[in-house]
Amino acid sequence: MDRKRLAVSAVIVAILAALVYIQLRTWKGFDWALFFSQTHRIHPIHIFHGIALIYLGYLMRAIRWRIFLRPVRPKVRSLELLPATLVGFTGLALLGRPGELIRPYLIARRTELPFPSQLAVWAVERIFDIAAFTLLFVIVAFVATAPKRLAQYMLFREVGVVLIAISVGLTIAAIAVARSGDGIARWVERRFGQTTKWGHHIAERVREFRGGLHTIHGTSELLQAIAVSVIMWGMIAVAYKEVTHAYHVDALDIPQTQVLLLMASSMVGSMIQLPGVGGGSQLATIAMLNHVFDVSPELSTSCGIMLWLVTFVAVIPVGLLVAHRERLSLRKLSAESHEAEEKTSSDTESFTRSV
Numbered sequence: 001m002d003r004k005r006l007a008v009s010a011v012i013v014a015i016l017a018a019l020v021y022i023q024l025r026t027w028k029g030f031d032w033a034l035f036f037s038q039t040h041r042i043h044p045i046h047i048f049h050g051i052a053l054i055y056l057g058y059l060m061r062a063i064r065w066r067i068f069l070r071p072v073r074p075k076v077r078s079l080e081l082l083p084a085t086l087v088g089f090t091g092l093a094l095l096g097r098p099g100e101l102i103r104p105y106l107i108a109r110r111t112e113l114p115f116p117s118q119l120a121v122w123a124v125e126r127i128f129d130i131a132a133f134t135l136l137f138v139i140v141a142f143v144a145t146a147p148k149r150l151a152q153y154m155l156f157r158e159v160g161v162v163l164i165a166i167s168v169g170l171t172i173a174a175i176a177v178a179r180s181g182d183g184i185a186r187w188v189e190r191r192f193g194q195t196t197k198w199g200h201h202i203a204e205r206v207r208e209f210r211g212g213l214h215t216i217h218g219t220s221e222l223l224q225a226i227a228v229s230v231i232m233w234g235m236i237a238v239a240y241k242e243v244t245h246a247y248h249v250d251a252l253d254i255p256q257t258q259v260l261l262l263m264a265s266s267m268v269g270s271m272i273q274l275p276g277v278g279g280g281s282q283l284a285t286i287a288m289l290n291h292v293f294d295v296s297p298e299l300s301t302s303c304g305i306m307l308w309l310v311t312f313v314a315v316i317p318v319g320l321l322v323a324h325r326e327r328l329s330l331r332k333l334s335a336e337s338h339e340a341e342e343k344t345s346s347d348t349e350s351f352t353r354s355v
Contacts (some may be wrong), residue, residue, distance in 0.1 A: 002038070005131035039302045046246035050310045058085050058315065060232035064128070065107065067225050068121045071217045073111050083322045084110060089332045090319025093312055098334050105337035106328075115340045120210075127170050132229035134163040134238065137260050146255035152292050159264055177210050185210075236311065237263060243307050252303060253294045262288055268306065282308045 015102040040355045062081040069076050083197060088103025104118035111118075113230060140147060141160035177184060185203040214224050249254055254262070269284025285306035289295040295303070 037230065039306075041248070042246045042306065043248060044246075046242045047306070047310060050086040050239040050242035050246075051314045053235045053242065054311055054314055055318075057232050057235050057239075058082065058089065060228055060235070061085050061125075062224055064125065064232070065121065067221055068124065069111065069113075070221060072113065076111055080110065081107060083326065086315060087323050087326075087328060087330070087333075088321045089315045090323065091334060093316055093319075094330060095334055096339065098348075099330065100335045101337035101341060102330065105333060105340060115337075116204075119341065124174075124206075126217075127174060128225055128229040129233070130163070130170060131167050132226070132233045132303070133260075133263070134160075134167040135230060136233055137163055137264065140257040140260050143179045147261070150258065150261075150292065154290070156261055159261065162203070163264075177206055182207070182210070224339040239311060240307060243310050244303060246306070247299070247303065249299065251293075251299055252289075254293060258293075261292065262307075271314075281312065 001273040059078070059082060062085045063078045064078055065081050065085070066078045069081075084103055084106035085302065087106060088099070091099030091102040093099075101119070101122075104122040105115060107113075107121075108115040108118040116175070138160045147156045150156060179321045185206040188203040188206065218224065237259055240263055241256050244254050244259070244262075265284040265288035266281045282304045285307055286300045289300035289303055290297055322328075
């Protein structure tokens with residue numbers, strides 16, 4: 001596992017180095033004095049508003065997870081899930097992808113539920129995130145007026161079409177798994193289980209995901225989860241707007257409806273991140289500001305970094321405080337969660353072979 005992570009980190013470093021090199025080649029006349037002067041002019045009140053909205057977003061995530069848990073743990077309160085949410089996102093910010101499983105692992109411990117069941121909820125949560133953001137993005141791209149004023153408006157619409165395709169594909173897959181999850185899992189094991197260990201691994205993920213879909217027992221829970229997801233992503237969009245508005249310059253007076261394109265670039269860039277450093281998110285946001293919104297390189301760089309700090313890093317102080325109060329080690333939690341995941345896959349594979 002360590003070698004695997006090292007190899008992945010090496011690839012990420014190489015990609016980020018190439019992107020940084022390209023940016024430096026493009027911005028040979030980068031004015032560092034202007035960069036620092038623009039950063040110093042930020043109005044803190046807007047940054048605080050943005051951070052407050054991001055923290056409210058974490059509360060909304062806890063509320064949504066409570067909705068998912070209602071069929072099995074009806075008495076669990078959202079505030080009971082908030083510490084695990086804050087610690088989990090802190091682990092993700094500091095450790096990168098190895099910290100992703102901390103949140104479902106902690107929630108499983110707190111609610112005394114099997115870890116695989118919360119991995120399933122975590123997977124379902126991803127679909128709601130993508131679908132909610134897609135809904136907002138498509139409404140903006142095809143209905144709102146402000147995006148049509150962009151020179152790259154067709155890019156806006158193309159991104160919307162891609163998001164629609166992804167959301168529809170995930171929805172179809174979810175329906176198929178909900179109806180025939182066991183059959184799909186058995187087919188995967190028969191087709192790939194004899195030649196590679198990934199066959200059993202994928203089959204187990206299918207079964208877990210099917211269990212996660214069963215947490216939504218009725219139309220009421222579904223509508224509540226959708227509403228919470230849309231509201232949460234709307235709040236995140238306003239947080240982005242607050243950060244750009246904090247500079248009080250015309251170049252960053254980006255309409256709220258256009259901000260969603262900036263968010264989309266950040267989300268794509270976040271797929272290439274170094275633990276505690278980031279990289280992909282900032283570079284993608286900076287490139288979008290510079291090439292699509294025609295913001296100067298210096299101002300794009302300052303705003304891109306500030307957006308990353310507000311939306312991704314700001315959770316760290318409170319998350320570490322909560323972890324310290326509850327005597328939790330992020331690295332230990334990360335290791336335990338991955339061990340639990342591997343044990344689940346190993347147990348399932350052994351059971352399947354015995355049968």
